[in-house]
Amino acid sequence: MPVINDFTLAVATVNGSGSASSNTILAKTIFRMGVPVAAKNYFPSNIAGLPTWYVVRVTEKGWHCRSGKHDFTVAFNEATAEDDIRQVAPGGVLMIDDELPHAQSIGRDDITVYRIPAAHVARDFGPDPRLRKLLANMVYVGAVAELLGLDPAVVERTVHDQFAGKEKVVKLNLDVVHAGVAHAREHFDKAACPFRVEARKLTQGKILIDGNTSCAIGALMGGATVVAWYPITPSSSLCEAFIELCKTHRVDAATGEHRFVQIQAEDELASIGLVLGAGWAGARAFTATAGPGISLMSEFTGFGYYAEVPAVIVDVQRVGPSTGMPTRTQQSDIKSVYRLSHGDTEHIVLLPSGPVELYELTAQAFDLAERYQTPVFVLTDLDMGMNIWVSDPLPYPGKGIDRGKVLDKEALKGVAEFARYKDVDGDGIPYRTLPGTHHPKAPYFTRGSGHTETAGYTENDVEYKEVLDRIKRKISGSVKHTPRPVVTGEGDIGLIHFGSSSFAVDEAQQILAKDGVRTRSCRVRALPLHDEVAEFVRACKSVFVVEQNRDGQLTDIVRLKVPECATKVRSILEYGGLPMPASVVVDALRAGRREQKEAVHAR
C-alpha cells in the first residue's frame, strides 16, 4: 500500500540552474489538488553554482514545519549527491540524474532508485545548452508527477500560470513535462514508488503565499506611503513586493501621480533616518531589514524612542552574529530589537506567526507606531519570509486606521495649551502636531537631547526624568493594544514560543499527546510581555521556551517577567539555520521525562 499524502519530496540542484520554477510548479500543483504542502527552499548566499535544496512536505494534516527527513529525493547536483543518497529515508525513493557518476554506484538496497536521463530527454527541445539545462528540470517535474500520480490537468494549469503571458515558453515547458511523463511511463516501475498524492479538498479557499509578500500587503493596507530600504537578504523581496503592489494600487490612472515614495537608501542608517523624517512629518513610513541592518539602525532607533517619532521596522531575521549565514533562518534578534540603542530603551515588538498574522500585524504596526509615537518592530524570519505557506486568505481590514493623538489646526483651537511631551490623559501618551500645521500653538522643536515637557532643551535631572519615566509608562501601557498571547491546552508542562517556532510546537504537542504527555501552549505575539505570560508560567510545573537562537533570548525575557519562577523556565533551542522540526521539541521533552524518571528511581 503506498503512503498517501504524507511524505517529503526533496529536490537537490545547483543554484542558478532554474530549478526554482520547476519546484514551485510541483508544490503548487499538489496544493491545487487540495493537499496541503510545506515548501522550503534551502539556498546558498550565491548567484550560481552552489548547492540548493527545495523540500516539499506533503502533509494531509497541514503541518507547516520541516519534517526533518527526505522520503523522495531528486538528486541533480553532483557536489551533494553522495549526501543526498545517504539521506534518503529507508524505504524511500531516489530519482537521480543518470549523468552523475553516483548514479552507477548508489550503494543502497533499501530504497527505490530511478535513473533519469534528463539531459537526453531535454535535448530534443533546445539546441542552446543553457536552455537545455533549464528544461532538464522540467523533465523531472514530468517524471515525479507521473510517479506521484499528480493530476495532469492541474500540472498543465500551473505551468501556464508560472509562465503567464509567455505562450511560447508555456508550450515548450509543457512539451518537456510531457516528455518526462512519457519517459517515466515507459521506463519506470511506477508500482515500486511507495508514495502517492491523492486529490483532497483540504486547501479549498486557502492561498499559497510567502511571508514577505504577506507583510508587504499588510503595509499596503496599513496605509504605508513611504518605504526606505537597503537591499539585504532576506528582506529585499518584502520591499520589492511593496513597491510592485504600489505600482498597481497606488498610481493615479489619470495623472500618473504616485501615492507612495520608495527610496533605496545608501545604507540602513539612512533608511531608518528617512523613515523617521517621514514619520515626524506625518506619513506612515517603514523599512525592512535583517540583523546587520538592525545593528546599524541602533542609534536612530533610540532617537525615535526618545524624541517619540513613529516608525515601523520589519526585521526578517537571518543567522547571526555578524554576516552569519545570510540565507539561513534564526530567531536571534529578539533581544537586540527589544532594547535596541544606548541608554534606557524598550520597544514594542510584534511577533507574528504565519501569513495572516504577518499581514495583520504589519498593518497594525502602523497604528501602534502612531498611537504610541515610537518605533515598532515586526519580527519575522527567513523561513516565514521567503518560503511559501498554505494559509487562510488575508482578510480585508475591518476598520480604518488609527492616527493616534494628533492635534490639527481645528483641534488646537479647542485646547488651552499644547505641550509636546506632557502626559495629558494619564496614559503616558502625549499629543503631537505635524509640521506644516498652521496654528501658533502647533510648532515645537524635536530633539534627541534632554528635553522638557514643552520640548525645550534641558540638563535638569527632574525635568529629564519626568519625560523618561513617562515614556516607560507609555510603552508599558502598549499591552492594551498589542496582540495578547494565545494560550491553549492543559497539563503541567508549558511551552512558550513565537513566530516560526510555533509550527514545530503545534506538531510536537500532538505527537506528545499520543505519548500521554499533555502540554499547554503560550504563543507570545508581542513585547513587552502581557501579564498572561506570567500567569501561564506560574500555572505550569515546568516551562520550556522554544526558540531559534543559541542563548535562549526570549527565555531570559520571560524569566525577567516572572523572576520568582526563573528556575523553572528552561529553553528548547535550535539555531543551526534550518527551520525547527517538531522532533526538536519532542526529543527534548522525552529526554526530560527520562531524566525525571531516572531521578525518581535514584531516590
Add this chain to the structure above:
Amino acid sequence: MPAETTNSIGLTRADYAGGKSTLCLGCGHDQITRHIIAATYESGVDPYNVAKTSGIGCSSKTGAYFINKGYGINAVHGRMPSIATGASMANRHLVVLAVSGDGDTSNIGLGQFMHAVRRNTNMTYVVENNGVYGLTKGQFSATSDKGAKVKSGDVNDYNEVDLCQMAIDLGCGFVARSFSGDAKQMVALIRAGIAHRGFALIDAISPCVTFNNLPDSTKGFAWLKEHNVSLHELGFVAPYEPVAIEQDPGTTKVVDMPDGSHLVIHKLAEDHDPTDRARALDILARDRGDHGRVFTGLIYYDPKSNAPLDEIQRLPDKPLAQFGAEELRPAKAEFEKLLAAYR
C-alpha cells in the same frame, strides 16, 4: 509710532525670531542665524511651513535660534539629510532649511550629504563651516585646510574636503560659498537657495572665535577680512518686484528662479559665470590650490541639472501625510483580485 513693517504675507520680522543663542559671543553661526531670519522674512516664507533640520554640533543647535514658528528637528550626528529627505517626502510643501556644521557634514555625515545631493532633495543646506569641532573643544574637521593651525598649536596634516566641488561633481544645481560676515551676500544666497527647486548648498565659512580664530586661521575673521574675494555682488528680486538693471549688461546677469523671482549677479573682480560648470570647478580649484584667498558667491547654478526628488517620485500636490485610509487602500474587490494570484 510708525506702523510696524510687514512682509509680503503680513508678518513682522519678529515673527521669524527664534530662541536665545547659547553660542560663544561673536560666533559666526549667530551671524548666519540673523541672515536666515532676514532672508525668510524678506522672502515672505510661511514660518509654519518651515522644517528646520539639523544634526549635532554648535551649528546644529542654531535651529532653535531662528523661526520659533517653524518645526525643528535636531537629528543624530551626521544623519540629518535622511531626516530632512523623509520629512520632505511626507510633505512636499515644507520649506526645508537645513543647518549643519563641517564635522556634521564632511566627517561623520559625508555619505548622507552626498546622497541627499545626488537625490536632489528639495532643501536649502547651510554648512556653518569653521574647520573645527567646537562642542568637543577644538579638533580638526575634514574641511580644515591642510597645514591649518588651531589654537592648541596642532597642525592639520590631511587633505581637505571641498564640499562645493563635491556637490558640483554630484550634479547639484545650486552651489554657493559664502562668509558669515557678508550679510548682503548671505541673505541673497539663502533667498535664492529657498527659491531653487532641488538641493541648494551654501557652504558658509563661519569663524569659531574660541578654537579657530588665530590671525592666520584660514577660517578666522581676520584672515577672511583680508582674503575673501567676492565673485560678484548679488541682489535677490522677489517675484512681485520689478527687475531694475542699471548696470552695463556686460557685467550684470539676471538669473530667473523657478518661483518667478530673480537673482541679479553683478560681476566684480572675477569674470565668473555661475552657469558655466567648467569655470565653477576652475574657481574652486584656484581657491583650493592657493590659500591666499577664498572666492565667495554663487559658484554654480544649473536649475535643469536634475529634477527635484519630489518630482522624480511623481508625488501629487497633496502631501502624502494627508492621505486617508480610503485613498490608500485598494477597495475590497480589488483586494480580492490581488489575492486570487495566490490561489
